[in-house]
Amino acid sequence: MTTDETTQLTARVDALDRALAVADGRVPPATVERVSATIDVVRARLALGVDHTVVALVGGTGSGKSSLFNAISGLQFADVGVRRPTTSEITACVWGNGAEALLDWLGVLPERRIARESLLDGESEASLRGLVLLDLPDHDSIAPEHREVVDRLIPQADLLAWVVDPQKYADDALHTGYLRQLVGHESSMVVVLNQVDTVPPEVRPALIADLERLLVDDGLTGVPVTSASATTGEGIKALRAALAGVVASQSLAARHAGTEINDAVAAVEQHVAAREPTTLSVAETVESLTRSVGLSAVAGSVATAVRGGSPAAQGFGAVQEDAVGLARELWLRAATHGMPKRWAQDIGSRIASTAELRMAVADAISELSLTTRRSALALGLLVAALVLAVAAVVLGAVAVGSRAGDGGAGTWAPVVAVVALVAAVAAFVASRAARSAAARRRSDRVLRDGRAVLESVCRARLLVPTEQVLTEHRTVRELVASARG
Ligand SMILES: Nc1nc2c(ncn2[C@@H]2O[C@H](COP(=O)(O)OP(=O)(O)OP(=O)(O)O)[C@@H](O)[C@H]2O)c(=O)[nH]1
Numbered sequence: 001m002t003t004d005e006t007t008q009l010t011a012r013v014d015a016l017d018r019a020l021a022v023a024d025g026r027v028p029p030a031t032v033e034r035v036s037a038t039i040d041v042v043r044a045r046l047a048l049g050v051d052h053t054v055v056a057l058v059g060g061t062g063s064g065k066s067s068l069f070n071a072i073s074g075l076q077f078a079d080v081g082v083r084r085p086t087t088s089e090i091t092a093c094v095w096g097n098g099a100e101a102l103l104d105w106l107g108v109l110p111e112r113r114i115a116r117e118s119l120l121d122g123e124s125e126a127s128l129r130g131l132v133l134l135d136l137p138d139h140d141s142i143a144p145e146h147r148e149v150v151d152r153l154i155p156q157a158d159l160l161a162w163v164v165d166p167q168k169y170a171d172d173a174l175h176t177g178y179l180r181q182l183v184g185h186e187s188s189m190v191v192v193l194n195q196v197d198t199v200p201p202e203v204r205p206a207l208i209a210d211l212e213r214l215l216v217d218d219g220l221t222g223v224p225v226t227s228a229s230a231t232t233g234e235g236i237k238a239l240r241a242a243l244a245g246v247v248a249s250q251s252l253a254a255r256h257a258g259t260e261i262n263d264a265v266a267a268v269e270q271h272v273a274a275r276e277p278t279t280l281s282v283a284e285t286v287e288s289l290t291r292s293v294g295l296s297a298v299a300g301s302v303a304t305a306v307r308g309g310s311p312a313a314q315g316f317g318a319v320q321e322d323a324v325g326l327a328r329e330l331w332l333r334a335a336t337h338g339m340p341k342r343w344a345q346d347i348g349s350r351i352a353s354t355a356e357l358r359m360a361v362a363d364a365i366s367e368l369s370l371t372t373r374r375s376a377l378a379l380g381l382l383v384a385a386l387v388l389a390v391a392a393v394v395l396g397a398v399a400v401g402s403r404a405g406d407g408g409a410g411t412w413a414p415v416v417a418v419v420a421l422v423a424a425v426a427a428f429v430a431s432r433a434a435r436s437a438a439a440r441r442r443s444d445r446v447l448r449d450g451r452a453v454l455e456s457v458c459r460a461r462l463l464v465p466t467e468q469v470l471t472e473h474r475t476v477r478e479l480v481a482s483a484r485g
């Protein structure tokens with residue numbers, strides 16, 4: 001593993017960790033637990049450094065894991081027995097030095113560790129320097145603690161070498177219980193068909209082909225399958241060469257850590273939507289709320305009062321709960337469209353309830369001024385019209401009283417009377433127009449102010465809490481995407 005790879009993997013795991021923190025409560029606890037465990041394993045593995053590659057021999061009891069361990073290491077350190085199961089403690093062989101912390105983390109007891117010093121072995125073991133080979137207990141044991149050890153080690157090992165034998169390679173406990181769960185981890189797996197000495201050479205290709213077919217059925221593609229015999233030593237050289245290649249490439253631990261992270265990412269992604277809903281409409285909701293309070297009727301009554309049709313405006317009645325509930329329901333539906341269950345529930349619990357919303361709406365409209373003050377201009381014009389009308393009447397009387405041709409009043413009074421009459425009519429018409437304009441202004445103002453306060457309610461009680469959740473969702477979604485390799 002290079003420093004670059006370590007930095008990248010650390011960043012990915014950190015992103016995943018932050019995603020879990022932000023998602024708080026909106027990813028199911030079981031998933032959080034699983035993903036946190038992966039984060040811990042990957043972090044610990046990265047912290048333990050890049051100098052070793054952990055290869056675990058895994059398989060059913062009696063398949064020959066311990067025998068292969070001994071054959072590969074050239075030591076008789078692992079217990080091989082006739083009593084099944086034989087191995088109950090992890091056994092480790094380390095090529096090279098300095099793997100103590102790694103072995104502690106893997107849970108290998110000090111007395112179950114052995115080192116192959118390439119110095120003593122000359123150059124024959126040099127190619128395996130950096131290898132940590134583990135012999136595990138069986139996974140199909142009657143002893144449940146064996147299975148626990150295997151399950152703990154599977155995510156910790158950089159490479160799993162599944163050891164099967166010609167009798168039990170199709171075992172369902174292996175395929176359903178383990179291999180199918182490891183789809184996506186093909187690059188961190190090999191399968192060894194051990195005990196091939198027990199079948200005639202001409203049968204072996206068919207056996208291998210059958211095993212390969214089963215792996216494909218499990219959903220695993222590209223997993224290398226090799227045959228070996230711990231007893232005769234057949235295939236052991238090739239196995240050692242393959243392990244040397246794995247150690248030399250150094251990137252196996254990184255690749256394995258990467259697949260572990262991707263598995264965790266996939267688990268979190270099941271609880272994150274591909275995008276946030278974009279169909280939220282404050283305007284529509286405000287419209288619904290205006291209907292719930294009968295805003296246009298109130299505005300209309302203000303207009304009538306200003307026009308003089310009634311002594312006072314009618315004011316707001318009770319806010320209609322059904323209409324508020326429907327507005328909230330439509331909002332919630334748009335806000336949670338396509339969102340996973342827990343996020344949707346969170347939005348539902350953070351926005352105002354119907355009762356709260358109704359109360360907020362009632363409070364907001366109670367502050368509205370429903371002024372029905374008449375227009376001063378209209379009043380002035382009306383007074384002017386009356387004065388002019390009276391003047392016209394008086395002048396008309398003067399005109400009738402004076403004889404025409406007398407000069408004086410007889411000449412000008414009729415003309416002025418007509419002018420005054422026309423002015424009176426004009427002032428009256430203007431007064432009506434001013435009154436209508438005032439009525440329109442006041443009712444428009446009620447509509448505008450009403451919409452404004454309802455919009456504030458909508459923003460504060462619906463939009464802000466919704467956006468908080470959606471912003472958190474976006475953060476989680478982006479973090480999860482950046483955690484994916
Ligand atoms: N013929 C033959 N026998 C083998 C081979 N490998 C192992 N055996 C025998 O199979 C039996 C089981 O071998 P182990 O190495 O103990 O198997 P294991 O997988 O470690 O078993 P557990 O520790 O119980 O999980 C022993 O009797 C071995 O001698 C092989 O390649 N050929």
Ligand SMILES: [Mg+2]
Pocket residue numbers: 065066067079080086087135136137
């Ligand atoms: Mg064993």
